[in-house]
Amino acid sequence: MDPHSTSSGARQCLDCHANPKTLGLGYGSFYQEGANSWGFEPSCWVNKDLFGQKRRLDAFVDTEGNPLVHLGRPGLRPFNKRELGRIVKVGFCLPCHKNMEDPVMKSWKKDTQPTPCTAYRKLTGMED
Numbered sequence: 193m194d195p196h197s198t199s200s201g202a203r204q205c206l207d208c209h210a211n212p213k214t215l216g217l218g219y220g221s222f223y224q225e226g227a228n229s230w231g232f233e234p235s236c237w238v239n240k241d242l243f244g245q246k247r248r249l250d251a252f253v254d255t256e257g258n259p260l261v262h263l264g265r266p267g268l269r270p271f272n273k274r275e276l277g278r279i280v281k282v283g284f285c286l287p288c289h290k291n292m293e294d295p296v297m298k299s300w301k302k303d304t305q306p307t308p309c310t311a312y313r314k315l316t317g318m319e320d
């Protein structure tokens with residue numbers, strides 16, 4: 193991850209909305225748990241015996257929004273659970289609704305995911 197604004201190109205939608213590392217959750221993948229919820233499967237687990245650590249070393253926050261590291265500056269915090277949910281849900285639609293010119297993205301009201309289309313429901317097995 194490059195945490196600073198040091199590159200000339202803007203990040204792509206998927207770099208934030210579909211990348212758990214960017215969001216502070218560490219390496220792994222997101223999955224859908226139904227029409228309106230999400231989950232995260234970490235791809236590496238820390239060996240507790242090795243470091244005496246209960247937490248994965250690549251994570252900054254867990255899916256409940258609990259911070260896993262101490263932060264040195266007042267006011268600095270990882271995304272909370274609500275924010276994570278809002279961000280991750282956009283990522284499920286981005287493969288086809290790719291940018292802000294897409295009517296689905298354009299009309300997305302804060303915290304209100306549009307009703308998923310037939311294409312999406314078929315893809316995720318919500319509909320045969």
Ligand code: HEC
Nearest residue numbers: 284285286287288289296305306307308309310311312315
């Ligand atoms: C596999 C590709 C794919 C994915 C993933 C996808 N869509 Fe779509 N969606 C489409 C297509 C194709 C259309 C038809 C749009 C068109 O023809 O312009 C569509 C249309 C829509 C529409 C317009 C009304 C309708 O139902 O047709 C909405 C709303 C919509 N999608 C919401 C979503 C949401 C929300 C997600 C994520 C949860 C999502 N879509 C994910 C392919 C996809």
Ligand code: HEC
Nearest residue numbers: 203204205208275278279282291292297300301302303304
């Ligand atoms: C630098 C990271 C970043 C990039 C790049 C980014 N987003 Fe976001 N996006 C966010 C954050 C953070 C939020 C707000 C979460 C919140 O409301 O707490 C957000 C919110 C959204 C929302 C509203 C979700 C809701 O339910 O409120 C949509 C839709 C969205 N982004 C689409 C896009 C699209 C399309 C692109 C690419 C053109 C994009 N984003 C690029 C970080 C990003």
